[in-house]
Amino acid sequence: MAKDSKATKPARGAAKAEKKKKAPRGERWRQILAAFRITRQRDPKLPLWMLLAFVASFAVVLLVFTLLGGPIYLNIPVSVLSGVLGLMIVFGRRAQKAAFREVEGQPGAAGWAIQNMRGDWRVTQGVALTSQLDAVHRVLGRPGVILIGEGSAQRVRGLLAQEKKRVARVAGDTPIYDVMLGEDEGQISLRKLSNHLTKLPRNLSAAQVNTMEKRLQALGGSKTPPLPKGPLPRGARMAGLERTMRRR
Secondary structure, eight states: OHHHHHHHHHHHHHHHHHHHHHHHHHHHHHHHHHHHHHHHHHOTTHHHHHHHHHHHHHHHHHHHHHHTTOOHHHHHHHHHHHHHHHHHHHHHHHHHHHHHHHHTTSTTHHHHHHHTOSSOOEEEEEEEEOTTOOEEEEEEETTEEEEEEESOHHHHHHHHHHHHHHHHHHHTTOOEEEEEBSSSTTOBOGGGHHHHHHTSOOOSOHHHHHHHHHHHHHHOOOSSOOOOSSOOOTTOOOHHHHHHHHHO
């Protein structure tokens, strides 16, 4: 009996491990459904575009495989999978566009976009702020140090110049880039920010990034109150923060 109980322990452990694996999968589906509902509210044509993407992908792949003489039992499943893939691609892109439209122009939007970028990016939000909630965010990555300004271009240019001088004291030969968010000439829109940063040349190794991070930590961050984590809702005001900023 003792041997039997010992023999069942690995089986129980395997069962628990299997349950843990299944749980995140269900959680991911709930997140996808929640994202679909939110995106559909912002983009009422989303279901139509997803349906068109499925039908177009399905039809094209089925036609190609049929012309190549593939067996029907293989053509249809592959076509269905292709349709689902096309549907998900359209959903992801339109969800991203809807999210950017919702937050664009709001204080904290740039910080939100940077924090959701893929890759090893060391982000320090709000290293410089004004009483009008214009901000400069500092990003460290393989390209070097990137300073991102959001808000009024006239006010932010001065903040960018000041922060660039501060960073230059410890940066040495590390490249320093500055980016101004906006739709005007010479500016980068919020939805294109991620692509812009990922296209910058890789000037630093992973070890150099770690070394540079320590230098920037020694430099310190902003002495002003931090921006909220994520963009502010439309029409919302941060009266307490604005009063504090004006006193400074």
